[in-house]
Amino acid sequence: MPLFRAIYSSRPFGFEAAILNGILLQARRANERDGITGALICREDIYLQWLEGPEDRVRDTLARIQRDDRHVEMRLHVAAPVEERVFSHWAMLHDPAVTWIWTQKQVSAGIAEQSAPEQVTGFFMRLRDQVNNAKS
Template sequence: MSLHRVIYSSRPFGFDEAVLSNILMDARKANARDGITGALICRSDIYLQWLEGPETAVEETLARIKRDDRHVELTLHVEGPVPVRAFGDWAMLHDPATSWIWTMDEVADGAPERADPAQVIAFFTRLRGQTLDSAPG
């Protein structure tokens, strides 16, 4: 099975904790069923998500997200094959965005739309490193 990855950002519409909980619950259930793993960084002003798994499943998931009215202004940052999973242990790792991603002012000024793939991948590389560093040993 070849693995496929997409990384996108979008702006939340109607964001609150209940909406986020519903998104995470739906994502974890569907991702476990479809063989998708990944991570979600989110705040009230941005969703930044890494999805990985079988190409068809990842593409279908992205299509559902594009139709979901809780996401607006979706920007696709990275798409293509990957040799291994980066977030294989998580149906959907959730991390509230910390200060090392764009500030709210930068998001409002369009930083996600201008970001290059390396910058976006670096956010998740750092998240993965922090998660592994804090995992029980």
Template sequence: MSLYRIIYSSRPFGYDSSMLNGILMQARRANERDDITGALICREDIFLQLLEGPEDKVKDAVARIKRDDRHIEVRMHVEKHVSDRMFGQWAMLHDPVATWIWTQAEIDDDVIERATEEEVEGFFQRLRDEAEAV
């Protein structure tokens, strides 16, 4: 099976813990159904999410996210075929701290527009490595 990976960022609208819990619950349920794995790095000023799985299912998930009014300014950073899953054991790994990605000042300075594919994937590689070390 061909695997497809997408990494996008968005700004949360109406961010609070109940909204985040709802997103995580819906994502895990849909991802298990659709054979999608991934991770979500989030805080009140940014969502950064990696999704991987069958191409059609990953693209369908992103289309749902783009229609979800809890996400504003959805930007695609990575869209490619991959040979292996980065988050094969997680329907949706969640990092609630995300202190090691961009700062609020960098986001305000539009760092997201300048981010490279390698930089964005690097955040998720670090997250995976830290989760596997626990």
């Protein structure tokens, strides 16, 4: 079955640890069920999520997230078929990337809406490399 990748950003509504833990628990459970892998970079002012798996399942997940009131101003950055998974061992890798993505001021100014897909993809490639280097 062909693989599909989607990367979106959204702003958290009412960010707190309990809400984030709920999102991660639900995402991991649903992703394992649906054959989706990926990663979530989150902070109190932005979520960036990478999803990969069967196209219909990834699109269903995006639609579910779009309806979820814990996410506002959702924007799709990447939606494309791919040859292989990048986060194949992770139902949902979580990383609170505080220092190497946009500043809070940039997020408030709308940088997510202005960013090229390559920039957003680059954040996740850096995360993948960090995780792989930590395992070595």
